[in-house]
Amino acid sequence: MELLPAFSLQRPETAEEAARLLSGEAQARVLAGGTGLVANLRLGLAAPELLVSLERLAGMRDIGDEDGAVRFGAGVTLARLAADAKIAARFPALAQAAAAVAGPAHRSAATLGGNLCLDTRCVYYNQGESWRAANGYCLKYRGEICHVAPQGKRCHAAYSGDLAPALMVLGAEAQIAGPAGARRTPLADLYREDGARHLTLGRGEFLLALRVPVPAPGSRSGYRKSRARGAIDFPLAGVAAAVRMEGDKVRELRLALTGTNSCPLLLAGAGELAGQPLDAALLERVAKLVQRQASPQRTTVVSANYRRQVAAALAKRLVSELALKR
Ligand SMILES: Cc1cc2nc3c(=O)[nH]c(=O)nc-3n(C[C@H](O)[C@H](O)[C@H](O)COP(=O)(O)OP(=O)(O)OC[C@H]3O[C@@H](n4cnc5c(N)ncnc54)[C@H](O)[C@@H]3O)c2cc1C
Ligand code: SF4
Structure with a gap:
């Protein structure tokens, strides 16, 4: 671990001011609970001169009913x-x-927005500076080639946030300011x-x-989710499902994955x-959908094929449990 790089911290009171600060400095980053970002700064994976906390913006920590929906401020904690x-x-x-993310101390600081905007992960990237320097860095940060897919031109680091697939099957909509x-x-x-660029947010x-x-x-x-350490760990593969039954038939089905691709995936074809x-x-068709769309790469210490198989097994088990629930 490195020392934290020097930075200044701003706490704007309005969304307009936050957007102005973030767009004025190319490397500026939002700081929420810091449980993902600070660990990456300590690994030397970025050195932004400006961090912008959104905690003073109105409604950031609120949860409230809104026309047949519930609005969750991005600053609501996972706890x-x-x-x-x-x-x-x-x-x-x-x-x-939310209960499956990290440990209790992380969840008391970690936020919804920070979880959804979490950086992607890879065994060649989430390492200290000296480890990465000894290996010539990599395409995602400071290097020329990808150690996972050396012939390729893009980074395959895995998106490993737990909340996104759950919110996707629930039909969530993101409210973005800029x-x-x-x-x-x-x-x-x-x-x-x-x-390397898994979020579509503009500057x-x-x-x-x-x-x-x-x-x-x-x-x-x-x-x-499946994880290497049951008490505290990122998903090797995570599956969310939403099911509505009519008698013994499936009336509605939505499935989403995390941990297997560079972004969370709402699976195509589940509605069919x-x-x-x-x-x-x-259940076999559910497994096939997962196996075809999951695209794990050699980005964790566990094999890609294991992660594909475990995602399919989790999906079958979850759909069956939900459908049979009384
Ligand atoms: C030991 C350990 C275990 C972990 N295990 C898990 C796990 O099992 N599952 C999991 O999902 N995560 C895990 N994490 C990662 C992290 O703790 C969580 O994802 C957490 O929810 C991140 O939220 P945060 O508020 O702390 O975000 P921060 O660390 O503050 O920010 C994370 C990223 O999101 C950006 N960001 C934050 N808020 C916003 C916003 N409103 N708009 C735009 N960008 C924003 C930041 O700039 C940063 O790039 C783990 C971390 C550690 C250290
Ligand atoms: S997938 Fe390749 S480019 Fe991306 S972090 Fe891993 S080694 Fe680096």
Whole structure:
């Protein structure tokens, strides 16, 4: 670990001022709970001269009902998301994902916005400066080639935030502020499949809030992850599902993944399984969807194939549990 680089910290009171500060300095970064960012700064993975805390902006830490949906400020902590009984009842996938992040001390500081905007991860990147220097750095930061896919031109570092897939299956919309004002977008559009530039935020833009529609009666959702250390670890693969049944048939199904690609993925084709009975054939189709769209690379100490297989197994188990729940 390195010493923290020198930086100045600003705490603007309005979104306009925050956008002005962030767009005025190319390397400026938002600081939320700091549990992801500060660890990366200590590894020497960035040296921004300006950090901008959004904690003084109105509504950042609020949770409130809003026309058939719930608005979550980006500064709401994961501990609160995991502990609130009303959230667990309405949005089980979100509460379960928040409870599965890191350890209790991290969750008490870590925020929704910081989790969604977390940097991607790779065994060749999340290392100290001397380790990376000895290996000639890599494409993502300061280097020329990717050690995972040396023939390729893009970084395959894995997106490993737990909350994004849960919010995607719940149909969340991101509220973004920036120099041009505010805009809204489906959460999936916040991401692109590129480990070095996985967020689609423009210069000076930041996440203000998430808007999550209240699920239809009878909807069920959940989140499961596989990790190397059960008590505290990033997902090797994580799966969220939202299911609505009609008798013994699936009426609605949404599935999303994390840990396997450079961005969280809302799986294409899950909706086409609607109308099918919950049986072994349907669960096999769920597994196939996951296996085809998950694209793990050699970015963790665990093999890519294991992560693909475990994602499929988690998805089958989760869909079956949710569908059979009384
Ligand atoms: C030991 C350890 C274990 C961990 N395990 C997990 C895990 O299991 N699962 C998991 O998901 N994470 C894990 N993390 C990472 C991290 O703790 C969490 O993802 C946390 O939710 C990050 O939130 P934060 O508020 O601390 O973000 P910060 O660290 O403050 O920020 C993270 C990134 O998001 C950006 N950012 C923050 N807020 C905004 C915003 N509103 N708009 C735009 N950009 C923003 C920052 O600039 C930074 O790039 C772990 C970290 C550690 C150190
Ligand atoms: S996937 Fe390649 S470019 Fe990206 S962090 Fe890993 S080694 Fe670096």
